[in-house]
Amino acid sequence: MSEDNGTSGLGWFLAGLGIGALVGVLYAPKSGSETRSDLIASAQDAKEKAAALAQQGVDRANGYVDQGKQVAGEYVDKGKEYYERGRSQWTQYVEKGKDLVQDQQDKVQAAIDAGKEAYASKTAEQEG
Structure with missing residues (x-):
């Protein structure tokens, strides 16, 4: 149930270090200046370990940040790829639509021209 992460481990380490230093001071058979220098050395060690x-x-x-940037970059690249694919397909559909409209216009124009020719030939027959 308890989480084993670096923060709680560091806290327990520092607490143990402090308790150990206190017990060492209480039971040390050294003089005051030696004890103070030992305390200073212990504090320096604790500071260095905490900094490490x-x-x-x-x-x-920083590793997680770099990993996140890499993953985000991959998704951006995929997004660009999908966008370009969609844009290409859309352009193809538009061109097909233009071709279809042009074909229909050509057929309508041909029908109009045929109708005009039929009218002209019919009126020419009736007059002649």
Whole structure:
């Protein structure tokens, strides 16, 4: 049920480090200046370890960001591909539609011309 992530691990590590340092100070048979230098050294070590863990977190986050950018770039590329494919198909449909309209106009014009010729020949027969 508990989550095992870096943040809680770091917190427990630092708490254990603090408790260990406190116990060490209480039971150390050293002089005050030696104890202070040991405390300073322990604090410095804890600071360095915390900085290393923080850097690991930053590196991991940057890795996730890069991975997200890569995935997003792939989706953008796919989107462009689909857009271009759709645009190409749309252009083909428009051209087919223009051709169909032109064919119909040609047929109507041919029918009109045939009608005019038939009328002209019929009127010429009746006059002659």
